[in-house]
Amino acid sequence: MSDPLWRDSPHHDLSVAPGHDHEDIGPPASFATRVLLAAAVVLALVVGAGTTWWLFAQNSTGPTTATEAAVTEPCSETLLRVVAAPEIAPVVREAARGLSPGGGCGPISVTAQEPAVTASSPQQPDVWIPSSSVWLRIALVGSVNAYRVDGPPIARSPVVLAAPAAVASKYANGDRTTWLRLMTGVAGHEIPAVTMPDPLHSSVGMLAVYAVQSAMARSTPDSGIAQLRALTLRSRLKDASADPAELLRRVAGQTDAGAVAEDVGVFPITEQQLTMYQRGGNAVPLKGSYPSDGLIEADYPFAVSTSTKHPDLAERLRAAITMPAVTDAGFRSYSMPQALEVPPASEKLLDPALQWAQYRAFAFQVLLLIDSSGSMNKPATDKTGKATTKAGLLRRSGLAAAQLFGDETSIGMWTFNTPTPASPPHAEVVPFGPITGTLGAATRRDALARAITGYTAPDQAGTPLFQTVLDARATMRPRVRPQTITMIILLSDGADAESKYAMPKKTFLTRLAKESDPNRAVPVIGVGFGPDADMATLNDIAKATGGKAIAAKDPADLASAMAKAFLAAHSPPPS
Template identity: 25%
Template sequence: MGRHSLPDEYRAGVADPRPRTRRRNVAIATVLVLTVAAGTAVAVRGGLLSFGGSCQDNAVHLEVAASPDMAPALRATADHARKNNITSDGRCLDVTVTARESYKFTDALRSGKTSDVQVWVPDSDVWVQRVSADSAATGVTNAGNVAYSPVGVAVVPSAAKTLGWPEKTYTWTELAGATMTSDRLKLGAADPTRSASGLLALTQLSTAAARTKGGDTQAAAMAKALSQRTSDSDSQVLDTLPRDSSGTEQGNPKRNQALILSEQAAFAHNASADSGDGLDLFYPKDGSPQLDYPFTLVDEPRLSTDQSRAALRFMTLLGESEPQKILQKHGFRTDAATASDALVTKAGGRSPQPYVQASAEPASAKALQETLGMWTITVQSARITTVVDASASMTEPVPGTDQSRMDVTKASLLQALATFTPEDEIGLWKFSTKLDGDKDYRVLVPTERLGDRKGTGTQRDRLSAAFSALEPVPAGATGLYDTTLAAYRAAISSYVKGKFNALVVLTDGVNQDPGSISRSSLVAQLQKLTDPERPVPLIAIAVGPDADKEEVDQIAKATGGSGHQVNDPSQIHSVILKAIVEAGSQS
């Protein structure tokens, strides 16, 4: 199951009428002017290029990869261009559109291989930013957005009626809660690691839940329930709907009565000949995230001037009257701020569902990354031993706060703990020097299932208490090397198949135990212990300015893990989740 690094932000598109959007697209176009050919974008927008008239014999060819939902509309637009002799610099546009799953094309670009595609239109800027964040990937340039589609919850009519559709409106958490409390209403979704719709909705759910008391636990519970009913792709999730008119398909517990879907997907399903009564669509009242279909140039410096101009011409063509009608005919919104009542009705929406209200605020890169991390440890239950530096330097204050490094570290670890489910196995060691005889470490809480109960409390209770009780050892030094080797040996020997096994080591300094093994010996022994059939990546986090990022990275990579630097210990929570995603993507 692939995990991926995540976007910084969403960029608005050419069809969005808001002033900030227009300014941003002018900026994007200016970049294209400078990098493609001087004057190209200005000429396109100013109408100076030859867009009509007779074509020359040597048409300019473009290969376009598009998400499966968008590909038919782009093919129809390409046919429109051919039939109407649409030209760029007097040359006909010859555009071939191939449907490619966005996550698969993202992985292909991240591999760094040369692509035979000049333009890519995924369903969300999520994918573009994943590629852009990878320094080894083939370069991509977002030139604007061609369409939009909000994400909601589509429900079979019988179940929608019991929920009070369309008069009754729900928040995301209320809708998810309704599906968790009823055996007759199961909610399905596409895998958030492979679906922008699934990821955006899950992030919306998690963000909304986080605002409530015990929200992290609630979000993890929702993700756990959803993980039992996910499909590999948006198209496959539609196959999980009941096949009978009652919407229950008695005796088949695998069928879903509700799905997280884009408006366009619901539109296309309802328009199909065999869709029966179709689906009713709920638009959550706390806002629907949107798919935004970015028009993206692939490896733009490699494109010829003719290809660059033709690509820009095709993009502007998509904003013209006839192609806009084509997009709408296929169930897409052509303006981010408005909705067609006819389109919404065909997608299963009805008033007073809040389908015309502003979309939800785009999720931050941090929120998306943390959602993927939570999903990873929810779907594939984790077994993680956390090893925390308790040397005297952890008493140092964190700049800008009245707390020590240890205080902030404890708070961040408690926040991380809340994202794990009862099925996850978590343990805690602390280390300094000579904490247990000649040993630099001490096992505070053995690594066990969080839901297991001993006496009056659970493993989660014991860990919470142990995290809260962590204190630096007066005059204690940093016994990093011996501790890391001992903890890794323990993690390898207690490996549990079917779980995400990992070792997390947090240190705010370099090794200070003169009697320990050397770094080179530690790396060599870690490499010898590592078993591809029983992977246990080491996630090493250097906390504060005194820690050595290069050292922890070298040690961690010996196990297939990763090293990270955080100057602010409050970042530990998000770094752990990010590292889990990165480690999982390598397995």
């Protein structure tokens, strides 16, 4: 890849400068990680503390690769035990070999190991060179050990989006692209496939997810819409738990670029990994592009344990790792302009990574119930301070949400109101069926987007909430089938009132309980829209149906509330 704008700086020295500031990385502080879990379709918000959940994930769900082998015991002459990320281990090993007087079994042992494995290992090295400094902050839960970092990272490598040239042309201009362009391309089926590494086990995966979240936040002032956009990309992934090195091996074994496009498609790797692949002269060339809206780098800190008995030997090793050796191996010795800073608080990366990893692309059957009573025309203000109405905010947020439903979803949409005494309680706006199916000349997804974009509410209309919920559950209950989540998403800003269908809440809840079938569960996720929403009633509905009630007290927070609903619905059941 040509890179005329970012060249090696002749003044950047990787050796430790006298008097350079240092940082001690001790045991990580505990933090609250919000985890949305679902038991089948029972949705609950769970708050966990500390990084112990991450260690559990390593012991229960992570991929096993050749680079995750256990650390071997060093020979008797070893004084300094070093563990380095696999891609930089050869550079470190060569430097260590130069400090060994007779070669072979010397004073320094270097083991190549993925940082996620090292972080969860009870046996910690004297020197650790992970592929991101964030690992230093999430490792060693409950340990008294600590690491000291003197000087800048010994190497850097930006995360790039790699794909065969024919695919890259669909989302990149030259070697530049954006995560937002990738999201819209995959949502619109212009890009055949996108593959991502597991963010809980891979530095590239963790950094890429943070970059996606940052890019989507830049694309809109509404944090909820940003979340929905990030989830849209997540929902379209062909594989969300790939190993980058294994992906490259798979691609290297192919001779047909078209097959690679369908099998793997676009995937993030480090620039160094792409450089090594390109040097290999493989049959299918890969093109790399830099996401300008979320450029992030893998950095390789040289971290020395505060308990090592040979800190002087560690300093000699660092000095022996030269800039030419680093750049010859495909790394950079400097940070790229506009690269995102890796946040010092580990939860800033781990929270998005956990949300991403917990997402499950279940087969869904969803009926949307949208309140279109007169109160939806009440004034509201969006996130930018612009005056609008509740209906206007719903049009914007709903349109973003419409893109989130995966291709495995079947969906329909009703609106409910009674503009006249003789009006029925609800109207079918989008007939139920596969979201990829056709309605006339368009897909059902397009019809859903058009319906939401054209949503209006009369100035005066009653709210037949209870009758609509009863009818909706009766409609969806026969559709329940194994391995599929059947649910109702209800959005309302008011209470059941001002219609001939109105009934006492006690009567409604009695009917709701009587008509429930534990073998054909149809939970209701109720989003209360605005400060006057009847959350007590929505909570009663959620409790009776095994669903969830989510408050969007500020109408401008509707998108965030809908994002929470989707996160909850796509999370796995607790173990």
